[in-house]
Amino acid sequence: MKNQMTHRDYELISAYLDNQLGSKERAQFEARLKADPMLQKELHEIGKTRLLVRSLPKLRAPHNYFVTPKMTSKMRAKPVPVHPGWRLAPAMGIVSAIATILLVIVTFTGTLLTASKPVALAPAPVLPQETQVVQEQAQSKAATTEEPTEAAPMMMAAPMISSPTAPASELRIGESGIPTPTTVYLYVLPPTTTLENQVAINDQQTESAIIACEENQAGSAASTLPYPYNCPTLTSTQSLYLESLLPTSTPTPTITCTPTPTVTLPISVQNILQTATPTVTPSQTPTPTATPSPTSTPTSSPTETPPLSLKAAPSEEVGSPADISAQSQVSGASNATPSGVQPAGIPSASPNIEFMRYVLLAIEVSLAVIAVIAGIAAILLRVRAGR
Amino acid sequence: MGCLSQDCIPLVSPKQWFSSVLCVKIEFVDEIALIQAAKGGDLESFNRLVLAYQDMVYSHAYRMVGEEESADDATQTTFISAYNHLNSFRGGSFKAWLLRIVTNACYDELRRRKRRPSVPLEPLDDAGEEVESARWMVDPSDRPEDKVERQELQRAIQHCIDNLPDEFRSAVVMVDVQGLDYSEASQASGKPIGTIKSRLARARLRLRDCLNGFAELLPSGFRLE
Numbered sequence: 160m161k162n163q164m165t166h167r168d169y170e171l172i173s174a175y176l177d178n179q180l181g182s183k184e185r186a187q188f189e190a191r192l193k194a195d196p197m198l199q200k201e202l203h204e205i206g207k208t209r210l211l212v213r214s215l216p217k218l219r220a221p222h223n224y225f226v227t228p229k230m231t232s233k234m235r236a237k238p239v240p241v242h243p244g245w246r247l248a249p250a251m252g253i254v255s256a257i258a259t260i261l262l263v264i265v266t267f268t269g270t271l272l273t274a275s276k277p278v279a280l281a282p283a284p285v286l287p288q289e290t291q292v293v294q295e296q297a298q299s300k301a302a303t304t305e306e307p308t309e310a311a312p313m314m315m316a317a318p319m320i321s322s323p324t325a326p327a328s329e330l331r332i333g334e335s336g337i338p339t340p341t342t343v344y345l346y347v348l349p350p351t352t353t354l355e356n357q358v359a360i361n362d363q364q365t366e367s368a369i370i371a372c373e374e375n376q377a378g379s380a381a382s383t384l385p386y387p388y389n390c391p392t393l394t395s396t397q398s399l400y401l402e403s404l405l406p407t408s409t410p411t412p413t414i415t416c417t418p419t420p421t422v423t424l425p426i427s428v429q430n431i432l433q434t435a436t437p438t439v440t441p442s443q444t445p446t447p448t449a450t451p452s453p454t455s456t457p458t459s460s461p462t463e464t465p466p467l468s469l470k471a472a473p474s475e476e477v478g479s480p481a482d483i484s485a486q487s488q489v490s491g492a493s494n495a496t497p498s499g500v501q502p503a504g505i506p507s508a509s510p511n512i513e514f515m516r517y518v519l520l521a522i523e524v525s526l527a528v529i530a531v532i533a534g535i536a537a538i539l540l541r542v543r544a545g546r
Numbered sequence: 547m548g549c550l551s552q553d554c555i556p557l558v559s560p561k562q563w564f565s566s567v568l569c570v571k572i573e574f575v576d577e578i579a580l581i582q583a584a585k586g587g588d589l590e591s592f593n594r595l596v597l598a599y600q601d602m603v604y605s606h607a608y609r610m611v612g613e614e615e616s617a618d619d620a621t622q623t624t625f626i627s628a629y630n631h632l633n634s635f636r637g638g639s640f641k642a643w644l645l646r647i648v649t650n651a652c653y654d655e656l657r658r659r660k661r662r663p664s665v666p667l668e669p670l671d672d673a674g675e676e677v678e679s680a681r682w683m684v685d686p687s688d689r690p691e692d693k694v695e696r697q698e699l700q701r702a703i704q705h706c707i708d709n710l711p712d713e714f715r716s717a718v719v720m721v722d723v724q725g726l727d728y729s730e731a732s733q734a735s736g737k738p739i740g741t742i743k744s745r746l747a748r749a750r751l752r753l754r755d756c757l758n759g760f761a762e763l764l765p766s767g768f769r770l771e
Contacts, residue, residue: 218605
């Protein structure tokens with residue numbers, strides 16, 4: 160029988176005895192009480208128990224419990240217990256402040272990195288007007304001279320690698336009797352005329368540039384140039400960087416001369432080279448090509464030692480000058496873009512910088528989140544502690 | 547609890563309802579004034595409050611811990627703590643606030659006892675087990691029969707209260723011994739009313755079962771079946 164009573168029933172009985180039921184609950188309970196003798200019995204027993212407990216006498220204090228100043232001073236000397244969570248408020252504030260300071264530092268550092276990062280080791284964007292001015296100056300200067308010289312070269316070596324002072328790690332030619340090829344990257348300005356005219360202009364410019372470079376290298380025709388033209392000798396660092404830009408180039412430090420070095424140049428350039436001082440360059444291509452190029456042994460004579468290896472484009476052999484011009488134009492136009500967008504054919508020159516930017520961005524976001532959360536927590540804990 | 551003020555109208559005549567209400571009002575106002583004065587550091591004002599509530603506090607402590615010495619310590623600790631933390635009292639029932647303090651003091655005393663168990667009140671038989679019978683509580687002193695029976699019954703009830711869990715004991719002492727309603731008990735214990743209601747029902751059920759073991763001590767009208 161007792162098993163039929165639930166804890167809820169005893170709660171109702173207790174609340175009914177204490178007159179803590181609402182009118183509706185009380186009516187329902189009384190209706191149920193009339194129909195359930197077991198409930199009546201339990202109500203009777205719980206009621207008697209309640210009366211027994213309430214029959215306990217009120218005790219009188221055995222003495223007065225007056226509080227004296229001595230008692231209060233003793234009790235107040237005890238440290239007041241502080242909620243453990245409230246102690247975290249200063250720590251949270253410190254964490255928030257540190258995170259904010261770090262956020263400012265990281266943001267400033269990231270700004271500096273972004274501002275000082277090299278976009279590409281390409282020539283600075285040369286405005287066409289400047290080029291035209293240079294060209295006009297070159298033409299006017301050439302006109303004053305008696306010798307029929309070529310027009311001022313439009314094709315220029317990258318100014319970044321044309322350092323006037325030879326670095327310590329400069330690749331020296333012919334030290335060990337083995338010709339060391341030096342790579343010069345030529346950049347072409349964006350086309351200002353039609354493609355055919357530009358091809359012709361590029362051929363002439365390539366020719367004049369090669370001649371100028373070689374003459375300048377030989378120190379013989381420097382006076383014929385309208386302005387000092389640098390045939391740069393690449394440093395190892397520059398060479399490595401430029402080699403990294405080329406998808407098909409082989410590492411420079413392990414240059415091996417093939418028995419039959421070839422010059423892979425456009426036909427127009429090759430013709431010019433044939434008429435001019437032959438510049439023989441050992442090619443880095445593993446397989447000799449069948450192109451009609453002048454070949455010779457690198458150690459034939461000191462003058463024939465190839466000082467330079469001209470590459471009009473960062474690719475292997477090109478079938479026609481038009482192709483090379485077009486490719487050069489694309490490459491030059493891309494490199495001359497002020498926004499610094501890398502061309503699609505050239506791999507990203509600064510993957511590490513991009514990665515660093517993402518890392519810095521992630522750190523900044525993390526620090527901001529930490530600063531905000533810690534600050535809010537510190538404020539909430541401080542408010543709760545103040546209550 | 548009597549009137550705290552000398553100007554209070556004594557409740558000598560139950561017919562004068564207005565006088566009783568006036569006494570309560572004067573007492574309430576006087577209590578508030580005493581509390582405010584005690585908050586300002588007036589120890590004498592606080593001791594007047596002690597004088598008004600010490601019986602209630604001591605009775606509650608004794609019902610909670612079941613020992614005079616422990617109840618005495620808990621009562622003294624309660625008033626000292628109340629004076630030191632009087633600024634945390636933000637109105638409401640001062641009685642419930644005091645009961646909360648004394649309840650916590652009793653919990654501390656009960657926890658201390660559990661850490662350092664003392665000799666049980668129940669005597670041991672030859673086998674070393676506690677004697678469940680209440681005959682050992684019979685006072686051998688020569689007293690009138692009714693007084694003896696009454697004291698035995700009180701001891702039996704207190705014994706059953708002592709056997710309750712602390713939370714159940716607190717609920718039943720507040721409601722049935724101190725006469726608080728559910729909301730006051732909720733305020734004094736810091737628990738919701740539903741919790742008080744549930745604990746009280748369970749406590750009464752256990753008390754009923756416990757008191758069945760003392761049927762011979764119970765008055766005829768209170769015999770449980």
